[in-house]
Amino acid sequence: MTDPMVPDRPGDDIGSSVETLLGIRPFLEAILRPLAAICREKTRLVETLVREGGSCPVEVDGSRLDRGAPLCNGMNVFLLQEALRRCFPPMLEVLGKYFAHLGPRVSRIADPNGGRNLSALSGALLDGDHATFREAARSIGADDWALDLAVRSGLAPALGWVAVSARPDLAGIDWANGYCPVCRSMPDISYLTRAGDLGSEFLRGGGGKRYLHCSLCGYRWGIPRNMCPVCRTDDHEKRMFYEADGVPGERVDVCLECRCYLPCIDLRQTPSTPPMEIAAAGMIHLDVWAVENGYRPLAQTPWNHVG
Ligand SMILES: [Zn+2]
């Protein structure tokens, strides 16, 4: 279920991947610079929590996973309370630098005197409880989307800690769903693995196993190569892809059955393995193509609001 070829924590690859992409698509500067800063801070926080936070804070319950229930939900997110308290202030500070229009009100959710409960907001987001969200947004005078972006950003590193620390226990579990086993979010990108042993004639045609990358916690899990993550069809006549001229290995998979799309990067055709968030944002031209052709994204991200 897990892919050992891609590191959990992208570290220094963020900077070099952004520079490579900007060399090809300089018009992405306004998207990739803020995203790089957000990813760097998230990576720093995940590393800190892995180092100082001890073992996985959420129990990996095989029988729950077998029933399709992810590790984290609105009921047990309080186990991440301390991590949330550590993650929200620095993540909101980075967001505030780049998204000035978020407004100072949103940062009040991390203020101990501001009256917002980070666990409750995070639980509402994980459970898709829109009513709680709307009420919270109204009470601080913020837009729903601004509060959503802020809570996602603060929650992401805490869930990233769970994703990294639960990985050994999740490795043996067969999870063939299109949503994340850690946090139930949908993927923002899929990728096809490169061959295991570069230079081996025998393995040169290998690789090509498909993984999904969670848009919130960053966990990665394998899925049948042609299966739609949403409606699960694997009908070859319903599953198509589109690739633009330019960088080899970049494409967008679309499903004619449910009209969803998901960008995909074929690592057999790329010289290095970029952090997946950066790779996903770097393919915004494919998002634009997909939305213009009537498809919708699996996960809403700050950069795919193009429709
Ligand atoms: Zn996840």
Ligand SMILES: [Zn+2]
């Ligand atoms: Zn589908």
